Amino acid sequence: MTTAAIPRLRAAPPPFRCNRLLLLLLTLAIASSRASDSCDWSGSGLIDSSEHSVRPVRLDKCWAGKVRWLYPRGALRVVFRLTGANGGREFRVCLKPDRLDGVRVLLDSAPRRLIAVYDYQSADGPAAPLRSRCFKSVGGTAAFYVEADKTSDRSGPVRFRYDLEPLATPVPELFVADNLDDECRPCTVEEMTQAYCTSSLVVQGTIVGVSYDGDVSRVRVMPTKAHRLPPEEDDRVQEEGRYEKPMTITFGRGCRPAVGPGEFVFMARTKFDELALRCAPRLEEWRQAIKADKAPGCILAS
Secondary structure: OOOOOOOOOOOOOOOOOOOHHHHHHHHHHHHHHHHOOOOOEEEEOOOOOOOOOEEEEEEOOOOEEEEEEEOOOOEEEEEEEOOHHHOOOOEEEEEEEEEEOOEEEEEEEEOOEEEEEEOOOOOOOOOOOOOOEEEEOEOOEEEEEEEEOOOOOOOOOEEEEEEEEEOOOOOOOOOEHHHOOHHHOOOOHHHHHHHHHHOOEEEEEEEEEEEEEOOEEEEEEEEEEEEEOOHHHHHHEOHHHOEOOOEEEEEEOOOOOOOOOOOEEEEEEEEOOEEEEEEOOEHHHHHHHHHHOOOOOOOOOO
């Protein structure tokens, strides 16, 4: 009886050892190359960046999102546009920084003209609060440079949020919205109906309190009737539609709302985790507006 030969087993090759830094860079490169396809962008200054390079970032997929830049070097040129049905339309873009260590943000307002939006943060003591800033597009485009400080050893990360809102009427010039009273002018009938149909919150109510905080006014509104509420406000509705607590809506800095008699229709949207006003006509004005205008696909009510 013969015994079958036992095949020799080859030793397994030694495991491949990857440099951890190289693996990190590869991961960041893949993430940043795909980030432009989503609402958020994330990248690193360690990849294909020098002190003189400008990296393009295009954000035109969503109405809101985040930008995160690790180890900032050189600069980013962040471009916002509306696409699809709103392509080419003018819009308002708002930036809300969470952290801007070692960088400054410049508005590319015209050829060879840059306007400082956020300057370099001082390394001495606690950083000053970074408030949101809003701008209008020109030709359906708004662009910003995020420039790293060559002389600073503060290396981020840089984080800020953005929010886009299409405008009902074309505006030829660009301006810093918190320096003018554009957000406080009365809404046209077209703007009222658009805001009514697209706002996340529509309520009738009265103003019961006002406070001022830097660039914004905060108004406490006691609702008397809800047309539309975002999920986070549903708990304010008590039995039989009564409201026990007021809600807070933010206005632009130039607005000076006051406590007093009269009922308004407040139309607001969620922006940077707060309710931001879009239109607030008096109830009588709103009732006249819905008699004069009809919004396709949206039922107007008072």
